[in-house]
Amino acid sequence: MITIEKANAATRQLYLYRLLASGERLAKKDHQDKFKIDARTAQRDFASIRNFLSDYFNKYNLEYDAKEHNYYLNSNGLGLSKAQCLVLIKVLLASRSLAKKELEPLVASLVALLTPQDQKDIKPIIRSELASYVEQKHLKDKQLLAAIYTFSKLILQKETITIEYLTQRHKYITRTIAPVALTFSDYYFYIVSYNPQFKKNIIYRLDRILNWKYSDQKIPDDQRIPFDLGDEKKKIQLMYPGTPITVQFKYTGIVEAALDKFPISKTIKKIDEQTFLLEVTTYDTGALMWFLSQKDMVTIVSPPEFRDEMKATIQRMLANYED
Numbered sequence: 001m002i003t004i005e006k007a008n009a010a011t012r013q014l015y016l017y018r019l020l021a022s023g024e025r026l027a028k029k030d031h032q033d034k035f036k037i038d039a040r041t042a043q044r045d046f047a048s049i050r051n052f053l054s055d056y057f058n059k060y061n062l063e064y065d066a067k068e069h070n071y072y073l074n075s076n077g078l079g080l081s082k083a084q085c086l087v088l089i090k091v092l093l094a095s096r097s098l099a100k101k102e103l104e105p106l107v108a109s110l111v112a113l114l115t116p117q118d119q120k121d122i123k124p125i126i127r128s129e130l131a132s133y134v135e136q137k138h139l140k141d142k143q144l145l146a147a148i149y150t151f152s153k154l155i156l157q158k159e160t161i162t163i164e165y166l167t168q169r170h171k172y173i174t175r176t177i178a179p180v181a182l183t184f185s186d187y188y189f190y191i192v193s194y195n196p197q198f199k200k201n202i203i204y205r206l207d208r209i210l211n212w213k214y215s216d217q218k219i220p221d222d223q224r225i226p227f228d229l230g231d232e233k234k235k236i237q238l239m240y241p242g243t244p245i246t247v248q249f250k251y252t253g254i255v256e257a258a259l260d261k262f263p264i265s266k267t268i269k270k271i272d273e274q275t276f277l278l279e280v281t282t283y284d285t286g287a288l289m290w291f292l293s294q295k296d297m298v299t300i301v302s303p304p305e306f307r308d309e310m311k312a313t314i315q316r317m318l319a320n321y322e323d
Helices: 009-021 028-035 039-056 082-095 100-112 116-131 144-156 255-261 284-292 304-319
Strands: 061-065 070-074 161-166 172-185 188-195 200-205 209-214 244-251 265-270 276-283 298-302
Touching: 009 028, 009 039, 009 070, 028 039, 039 061, 082 100, 082 116, 100 116, 100 144, 144 172, 144 188, 172 200, 244 284, 255 265, 255 276, 276 284, 284 304, 298 304
Parallel strands: none
Antiparallel strands: 061 070, 161 172, 161 209, 172 188, 188 200, 244 276, 244 298, 265 276
């Protein structure tokens, strides 16, 4: 053990608190030996930590394990458990939403919140998946973490900004907008913004915003269109809003998967052993794309105009393969 002699009380107590906060269990005798102090001084150090927590962080307690003869910090469930940490890391890895240079420090920071023993348990579980993580090519030079925080503040402060944006067809455009919501879906972060040029809310992919600046042209609050992110997320598919629509369709795939894909959904009836009639409330553009991805497992029943659009789209697709 490396000893630290002649340290003052503040240094000893900061050292104690740092170890306790990281999940260590500490014996009074070890503290004495570390700093070359007597038992009464060591006891006062632990008492100072307990008083500090009581006065400023009363949801945390310094507990004594009489059986093991050591002290530990009880966070009363406020800390990050091993299981919680693993779930967060697994979701981050599966989302592929960050460049590797941003993902790795974030994962390391999450793991650092655990006790040394929990860290040893977690690291082998994530090592292979982290090493083989394939970032999306367009994210290589992006700093998304900073951008997410910046745009979140712009939304809260109700700012008006001008952005330089690269469209999905690789066209550079400039737009003056009022950001109203930030969300994540299918690999990407998006900024929902009111655009006065088109007089509606438009969705911009965050990583395609090349530059931004505060605009001299302020968009007043009463001009902006309200956007309820919680409600809209239930309806939007693949971040294509379109027109609100309620669709009934026959489905021969996995019913639970379809119902989960559309939060506002229900089973109308079971038609036969393999076919169910389902109903979903959504937006037409993204929904059409999802229905087309289901091959022959989907048959649109209503509304008639959406059924016709589905048929017309399939016919156009078929035409691509006619010699």
